[in-house]
Amino acid sequence: IALTASAFATTPEGWSDNLDKALEKAKAEKKSVLVEFTGSDWCTPCIAMRKNVFSKKEFVDAASKKFILVELDFPKGDEVLSKKNEPMAEKYKIEGFPTVILLDPEGKEFTRFFASQFPTVEGFLKHLNESLEKKELD
Secondary structure: OOOOHHHHHOOOOOOEOOHHHHHHHHHHHOOEEEEEEEOOOOOHHHHHHHHHHHOOHHHHHHHOOOEEEEEEEOOOOOHHHHHHHHHHHHHOOOOOOOEEEEEOOOOOEEEEEEHHHOOOHHHHHHHHHHHHHHHHHO
16 A cells, blocks of 8 residues: 555545445444544544554454444645534534544434543454443443
């Protein structure tokens, strides 16, 4: 894979950048949706999470079994993309980056957390599984 300067402006493999389409797919596949709100070119914890967790094949493969993965990016270097994603940040009242929200197939939020609390693939996957188990008990 050739890494160009713009590689960071693109959504990682296995991730969508369209929440509405992801919710349709989640409903059809009976999966939850993981939405990461990120600043890919300025937020240091976001950049670390992408490098160490979100772009890893083992993370994408494992998380995709139960979640449709969505990245909503707010890069300083791409105002068009930031503006396109702004309504979602407002809708979900995002106050910091990298925020992850988990939605059920109907689009109802069941948890949110700062991604950087779980900086490894193993830790992040464990937290996702615990969040799903909690949701199923509710």
